[in-house]
Amino acid sequence: CDPEAVAEARAHQDRLTKPRGSLGVLEDVAVRLAGIAAVSPPPVPAPAALAIFAADHGVHAQGVSPWPQEVTQQMVGNFLAGGAVANAFANQVGATVRVVDVGVAADLPAAPGLAIRKVAYGTADLSQGPAMTREQAVAALEAGIETARELVAEGARCLVTGDMGIANTTASAALVCAFTGRDAAEVTGRGTGVDDETLARKIEVIRRALHVNGLIREGGSTGAGGGSAGADGTGGGGAPGDGAGAVPGLEILAAVGGLEHAAIAGFILGGASLRVPVILDGVIAGSAALAAAALAPDALDHCVAGHRSAEPGHTVALAHLGLRPLVELELRLGEGTGGLLAHPLVCAAARVLHEVATFDSAGVTEKES
Amino acid sequence: CDPEAVAEARAHQDRLTKPRGSLGVLEDVAVRLAGIAAVSPPPVPAPAALAIFAADHGVHAQGVSPWPQEVTQQMVGNFLAGGAVANAFANQVGATVRVVDVGVAADLPAAPGLAIRKVAYGTADLSQGPAMTREQAVAALEAGIETARELVAEGARCLVTGDMGIANTTASAALVCAFTGRDAAEVTGRGTGVDDETLARKIEVIRRALHVNGLIREGGSTGAGGGSAGADGTGGGGAPGDGAGAVPGLEILAAVGGLEHAAIAGFILGGASLRVPVILDGVIAGSAALAAAALAPDALDHCVAGHRSAEPGHTVALAHLGLRPLVELELRLGEGTGGLLAHPLVCAAARVLHEVATFDSAGVTEKES
Numbered sequence: 001c002d003p004e005a006v007a008e009a010r011a012h013q014d015r016l017t018k019p020r021g022s023l024g025v026l027e028d029v030a031v032r033l034a035g036i037a038a039v040s041p042p043p044v045p046a047p048a049a050l051a052i053f054a055a056d057h058g059v060h061a062q063g064v065s066p067w068p069q070e071v072t073q074q075m076v077g078n079f080l081a082g083g084a085v086a087n088a089f090a091n092q093v094g095a096t097v098r099v100v101d102v103g104v105a106a107d108l109p110a111a112p113g114l115a116i117r118k119v120a121y122g123t124a125d126l127s128q129g130p131a132m133t134r135e136q137a138v139a140a141l142e143a144g145i146e147t148a149r150e151l152v153a154e155g156a157r158c159l160v161t162g163d164m165g166i167a168n169t170t171a172s173a174a175l176v177c178a179f180t181g182r183d184a185a186e187v188t189g190r191g192t193g194v195d196d197e198t199l200a201r202k203i204e205v206i207r208r209a210l211h212v213n214g215l216i217r218e219g220g221s222t223g224a225g226g227g228s229a230g231a232d233g234t235g236g237g238g239a240p241g242d243g244a245g246a247v248p249g250l251e252i253l254a255a256v257g258g259l260e261h262a263a264i265a266g267f268i269l270g271g272a273s274l275r276v277p278v279i280l281d282g283v284i285a286g287s288a289a290l291a292a293a294a295l296a297p298d299a300l301d302h303c304v305a306g307h308r309s310a311e312p313g314h315t316v317a318l319a320h321l322g323l324r325p326l327v328e329l330e331l332r333l334g335e336g337t338g339g340l341l342a343h344p345l346v347c348a349a350a351r352v353l354h355e356v357a358t359f360d361s362a363g364v365t366e367k368e369s
Numbered sequence: 370c371d372p373e374a375v376a377e378a379r380a381h382q383d384r385l386t387k388p389r390g391s392l393g394v395l396e397d398v399a400v401r402l403a404g405i406a407a408v409s410p411p412p413v414p415a416p417a418a419l420a421i422f423a424a425d426h427g428v429h430a431q432g433v434s435p436w437p438q439e440v441t442q443q444m445v446g447n448f449l450a451g452g453a454v455a456n457a458f459a460n461q462v463g464a465t466v467r468v469v470d471v472g473v474a475a476d477l478p479a480a481p482g483l484a485i486r487k488v489a490y491g492t493a494d495l496s497q498g499p500a501m502t503r504e505q506a507v508a509a510l511e512a513g514i515e516t517a518r519e520l521v522a523e524g525a526r527c528l529v530t531g532d533m534g535i536a537n538t539t540a541s542a543a544l545v546c547a548f549t550g551r552d553a554a555e556v557t558g559r560g561t562g563v564d565d566e567t568l569a570r571k572i573e574v575i576r577r578a579l580h581v582n583g584l585i586r587e588g589g590s591t592g593a594g595g596g597s598a599g600a601d602g603t604g605g606g607g608a609p610g611d612g613a614g615a616v617p618g619l620e621i622l623a624a625v626g627g628l629e630h631a632a633i634a635g636f637i638l639g640g641a642s643l644r645v646p647v648i649l650d651g652v653i654a655g656s657a658a659l660a661a662a663a664l665a666p667d668a669l670d671h672c673v674a675g676h677r678s679a680e681p682g683h684t685v686a687l688a689h690l691g692l693r694p695l696v697e698l699e700l701r702l703g704e705g706t707g708g709l710l711a712h713p714l715v716c717a718a719a720r721v722l723h724e725v726a727t728f729d730s731a732g733v734t735e736k737e738s
Contacts, residue, residue, distance in 0.1 A: 017447055018454050019561035023706075024679065024699030066736040074733040078386055083726030085387050091724065092717045192388035193736065310393065327714070328697060330393030337392075344713040345696070348461045355460065357452030364443040367435040367562065 001035030001301040009034030009041065015358040019367070025324055029304060029349040036277050036302050041353035045277050048095040048343045049156035050336045051147050051267060052079055052086060055103030055140075055259035056122030057167040058131065059209070064170045064202045066194055069122075072166045073106045079164070079335075080111045086162060086335035093343045095160060098151060102143050103165075103259030115150075117143035119259050126174060126209040130255045137254035137262045141295075144266025145273075152274050158343060159271045160306070162336025163260045163284040169311060174206045174256035175287035176313040178215045179249075179294065180320045187313035189283075192332065213255035249294025257291060264288035269295065272302035279346060281339035282309030282331065286317035293321060304346055307331060307338030370404030370670040378403030378410065384727040388736070394693055398673060398718040405646050405671050410722030414646050417464040417712045418525035419705045420516050420636055421448055421455060424472030424509075424628035425491030426536040427500065428578070433539045433571045435563060438491075441535045442475045448533070448704075449480045455531060455704035462712045464529060467520060471512050472534075472628030484519075486512035488628050495543060495578040499624045506623035506631045510664075513635025514642075521643050527712060528640045529675070531705025532629045532653040538680060543575045543625035544656035545682040547584045548663065549689045556682035558652075561701065582624035618663025626660060633657035638664065641671035648715060650708035651678030651700065655686035662690060673715055676700060676707030 009031045014020050021027060033042035054076050060069045078084045079099045090097045100115045101108050105122040108114065119139045123131035132140070148159055165171075169191035176187045184206040190199055210216045253262055265288045271278035280289055280303050293300045305318055307327035318325060326342040359366050378400045383389050390396060402411035423445050429438045447453045448468045459466045469484045470477050474491040477483065488508045492500035501509070517528055534540075538560035545556045553575040559568055579585045622631055634657045640647035649658055649672050662669045674687055676696035687694060695711040728735050 016454070017444070017452060018702050022561060022700065022702040023454065024701065026698055026700070068734050068737070071734055074731070075386070078726060078731045078733055081726070081731065082724070083386060083731050085385070085392065085721055085725050088720040088724040089717050092713055092720050192391060326698065329395055329695065329714070331391065331395070332393065333387050333391040341714055341717060344461055345698070345710055348458050348710060351457040351461050352454055355451070355457040356454050357447055357450070362443070362447045362450065362452050364447055365437050365440055368437070 002038035005034040005038050005040045006031055009353060012040060012353060016352065016356040017359055017362050017364045023352065025326065026345065026349040029346055030353050032304065033277060033350050036275055038275060042350055043157060044347050044350045044354065045158035046094065046347050047156060048093060048158040048160050049151040050086060050090055050095050050097050050160040050162050050340060051151065052097065052099045052162035052164055052336055053102050053144065053260035053263040054099060054164040056105035057165055057171060057258055058123045058125035059127055059170050059205060060167040061125055062127055062205045064198065064205055065167045065191065066198065067166045067192065069105060069166050072164055073104050073108065075164050076101065076104060076108060080113050084335060085333060085337050086340065089337050089340040093340050095340055095343065098147065100143065100147050100263065102140050102263045115147065119143065123258055126171060126256045127205045128212065130213060131171065131257060132254045132259065134250060134254050137250060140259045140262035141266035144263035145270035148267050148270025148274065152276050158277050158279060158346065159267065160279045160336050160339040160343065161264050161267060161281045161285040163264065163334050165258055165260050168258050168260060168284055170202055170206060171256060171258040171261060172283045172287040173313045174209050175261060175290060176317050177206060177210055178252045178256055179290035180316055182316055187316050189311035189313060209256050215252065215255060249291055253291040260284065261288040261291065265292040265295065268292040268303060269299050272299040277346065278303045279306040279339040279342050281306055281336045282334055283311040283314035283317065284334055286314045289321055290317055304342065306342035309338060371407035374403040374407050374409045375400055378722060381409060381722060385721065385725040386728055386731050386733045392721065394695065395714065395718040398715055399722050401673065402646060402719050405644055407644060411719055412526060413716050413719045413723065414527035415463065415716050416525060417462060417527040417529050418520040419455060419459055419464050419466050419529040419531050419709060420520060421466065421468045421531035421533055421705055422471050422513065422629035422632040423468060423533040425474035426534055426540060426627055427492045427494035428496055428539050428574060429536040430494055431496055431574045433567065433574055434536045434560065435567065436535045436561065438474060438535050441533055442473050442477065444533050445470065445473060445477060449482050453704060454702060454706050455709065458706050458709040462709050464709055464712065467516065469512065469516050469632065471509050471632045484516065488512065492627055495540060495625045496574045496581065498581060500540065500626060501623045501628065503619065503623050506619060509628045509631030510635035513632035514639035517636050517639025517643065521645050527646050527648060527715065528636060529648045529705050529708040529712065530633045530636055530650045530654040531708065532633065532703050534627055534629050537627050537629060537653055539571055539575060540625060540627040540630060541652045541656040542682045543578045544630060544659060545686050546575060546579055547621045547625055548659035549685055551685055556685050558680035558682060578625050584621065584624060618660055622660040629653065630657040630660065634661040634664065637661040637672060638668050641668040646715065647672045648675040648708040648711050650675055650705045651703055652680040652683035652686065653703055655683045658690055659686055673711065675711035678707060
């Protein structure tokens with residue numbers, strides 16, 4: 001982020017006809033946008049483009065979701081037909097929708113709005129070993145970077161992360177454990193709605209995944225350890241292959257992430273490199289952002305947390321990343337729905353810096369100090 | 370609200386291609402919109418019209434605000450010139466802006482976008498006696514009702530409450546005390562930014578106002594008492610003139626409210642009678658809504674709480690009204706800014722009922738139960 005633009009935006013905001021600080025969290029968003037764009041006032045980040053990265057998960061075989069795996073593919077069809085909630089929300093905020101197949105467990109027919117960048121027919125079962133090879137994780141990261149590049153080339157001025165993948169809250173919870181050092185029971189939620197028995201199984205599966213992938217140290221503490229170890233770009237001890245030349249963030253991502261998590265991490269890196277703000281959706285994006293932060297800590301300065309999902313792991317991820325979400329409405333749908341809802345709020349924050357008069361220019365008296 | 374439309378909207382929402390309940394608070398908003406419009410799916414409530422009711426306050430003389438009283442008038446000029454935050458946010462969400470002078474302490478020149486419905490040149494000092502006569506309160510209520518009628522006739526399909534009035538958080542806090550029975554110290558905040566000394570004075574002024582207007586019973590408990598006495602339409606004991614034929618809600622409003630509070634209460638009643646949703650802004654709207662609820666409890670079913678302001682009295686008012694706000698970003702500006710930000714979220718909730726496919730129509734498999 002550009003410190004000069006940040007300082008300029010902050011100073012300008014304080015001269016506008018409103019009590020200082022009275023726009024709360026949006027004042028920080030406006031300043032952050034200036035830092036991202038390296039100019040004050042920053043451009044209003046519109047239009048937005050939503051990328052829904054779709055992939056399947058080997059861990060589905062462990063019974064962690066009540067939804068059949070085919071729903072991933074069926075929902076891709078629904079997105080392309082314009083029938084999902086993400087489509088309705090995109091219409092509301094004037095965003096385009098791109099679906100990116102990075103790992104659906106079936107061959108999808110070509111269709112307008114669908115990019116096929118399939119890395120694999122789903123991941124391997126993370127509770128039995130690494131979900132992806134390192135090469136697969138890198139390929140999925142690249143698919144995300146490339147998607148960001150394409151959407152910006154097509155005119156997007158804001159990127160919104162989206163996901164579709166039955167069982168992907170399991171991979172998300174495992175990533176959050178590995179990057180933050182928290183226990184599976186603290187970060188695992190009911191996803192799209194699992195019962196008590198399935199929730200207990202899900203927690204067990206995640207613990208097994210952390211063990212089998214060497215992401216729990218002796219004594220039970222997890223991968224990257226507590227604190228901000230994941231955010232300093234070095235990952236943490238205990239990750240597999242932490243010898244010379246290893247990139248632990250990438251190893252963790254490959255071990256327990258999904259192909260869509262890797263693609264979203266790449267999407268964040270791509271947006272950051274293009275100085276375009278990236279609005280993060282829920283727990284899938286939050287856990288992917290932990291991976292992105294491990295790979296390139298500065299990339300997170302280019303992100304805005306769109307919403308806080310109902311999943312407990314999301315709150316843990318946001319706290320670890322130091323991000324405050326804009327929308328808190330107990331959504332637990334994914335697809336990018338929470339990120340889309342935040343887009344008008346982000347634009348409103350930027351508009352203030354463009355359109356609001358200063359005390360001087362409007363002839364409004366300032367408060368007595 | 371229409372119970373049949375409510376039931377239909379709820380049933381339809383449960384058939385859509387998303388896990389049940391996964392849109393959190395927005396699912397309740399969608400259902401409420403159906404009830405308001407008495408049809409399912411309800412129309413997407415756009416465009417919105419913001420009405421900014423402007424008025425001055427005799428209590429300003431007690432030193433409850435660091436801002437000079439002239440700022441009310443100056444900000445009206447700023448709204449009309451398009452230079453305020455409310456204008457920027459209205460542009461963002463496609464809303465029109467109407468400024469209504471119900472009580473500015475100066476004669477305003479005619480201007481496009483300004484409706485002059487002045488009831489008085491500001492209220493009397495509520496810490497010395499009633500802020501308004503009963504006739505003034507009724508006239509301001511009527512100005513609000515009439516404004517709602519006009520805006521809907523001009524094409525608005527959603528109304529957003531706005532306010533401008535230096536010192537109006539003092540009147541708001543007094544209203545919240547009187548309608549909920551809470552103590553001034555619990556509900557009084559820093560408004561647009563007062564220091565500790567001014568805050569202490571503000572609390573004392575509000576206590577004096579409640580006493581002098583007979584809104585505190587022996588033993589210190591306040592006007593309408595705790596619980597939901599204010600919401601059942603009967604107001605509470607202790608209000609002045611609680612003999613036969615008195616309308617305590619109106620008496621409380623006249624005693625410690627502002628002209629803009631009365632107008633906003635009328636605006637809510639007007640919107641409700643036209644079956645158009647009213648998005649409430651912050652603490653000024655919240656305290657006005659307590660008065661509206663006392664006058665016509667059902668009117669509140671037609672409201673959506675736009676945001677939760679940083680003022681403690683707003684949280685008390687929302688809890689008393691049983692409303693859950695959509696945006697929680699620590700805004701403390703007023704003008705209708707928080708209500709405007711909620712508008713795209715309200716529209717998104719309605720769009721879901723129109724645009725999202727059902728499991729059957731999209732060929733998506735439902736989860737195993």
